[in-house]
Amino acid sequence: xxxxxxxxxxxxxxxxxxxxxxxxxxxxxxxxxxxxxxxxxxxxxxxxxxxxxxxxxxxxxxxxxxxxxxxxxxxxxxxxxxxxxxxxxxxxxxxxxxxxxxxxxxxxxxxxxxxxxxxxxxxxxxxxxxxxxxxxxxxxxxxxxxxxxxxxxxxxxxxxxxxxxxxxxxxxxxxxxxxxxxxxxxxxxxxxxxxxxxxxxxxxxxxxxxxxxxxxxxxxxxxxxxxxxx
Ligand code: CA
Numbered sequence: 001x002x003x004x005x006x007x008x009x010x011x012x013x014x015x016x017x018x019x020x021x022x023x024x025x026x027x028x029x030x031x032x033x034x035x036x037x038x039x040x041x042x043x044x045x046x047x048x049x050x051x052x053x054x055x056x057x058x059x060x061x062x063x064x065x066x067x068x069x070x071x072x073x074x075x076x077x078x079x080x081x082x083x084x085x086x087x088x089x090x091x092x093x094x095x096x097x098x099x100x101x102x103x104x105x106x107x108x109x110x111x112x113x114x115x116x117x118x119x120x121x122x123x124x125x126x127x128x129x130x131x132x133x134x135x136x137x138x139x140x141x142x143x144x145x146x147x148x149x150x151x152x153x154x155x156x157x158x159x160x161x162x163x164x165x166x167x168x169x170x171x172x173x174x175x176x177x178x179x180x181x182x183x184x185x186x187x188x189x190x191x192x193x194x195x196x197x198x199x200x201x202x203x204x205x206x207x208x209x210x211x212x213x214x215x216x217x218x219x220x221x222x223x224x225x226x227x228x229x230x
């Protein structure tokens with residue numbers, strides 16, 4: 001049963017949504033102000049969040065920004081008021097996955113939630129050894145990396161680094177963790193080593209290495225492999 005957190009301050013809407021979502025098989029918890037909503041979301045025990053933008057104490061934008069900064073990657077559907085185009089843009093930039101304009105159709109909401117949940121539960125193909133990420137095809141057993149069907153030459157270290165990233169999709173991985181797990185502890189290494197290797201990997205794998213879509217920098221924290229999406 002997917003666990004959903006609803007952060008919304010209109011009591012009527014909370015009631016309607018909770019009823020409907022529960023009958024659709026969601027386990028619903030709700031918060032009516034931004035601060036308590038944020039605290040609940042931080043527990044990271046939800047599969048999906050519905051966030052209203054205008055909320056008492058802490059608005060939806062601040063909530064999503066602070067969650068993403070802390071590495072909480074729960075999919076977020078934002079609710080915006082009619083005509084607030086700016087809201088949508090800002091929300092998506094800050095890390096919302098989708099938005100819906102009030103008033104909305106319940107069916108529409110269900111469809112959006114389903115899409116977000118499916119995206120989250122993305123798992124590598126059952127064939128086991130081969131991972132497909134858009135134009136990238138990675139087979140760690142065979143040691144073959146293809147980009148748009150063409151082989152990419154990786155050094156052993158780059159290979160190990162990539163494997164570690166891909167095996168921890170969507171998680172923030174710190175430089176220290178990478179040094180310990182991928183390089184093994186070695187006093188001569190610094191976190192700068194990680195950055196240099198990341199930049200080499202990006203050059204080889206990213207469509208546009210300056211704006212990496214797969215190997216994402218999480219400011220102040222480390223890196224994250226973006227496995228979902230195209
Ligand atoms: Ca509101």
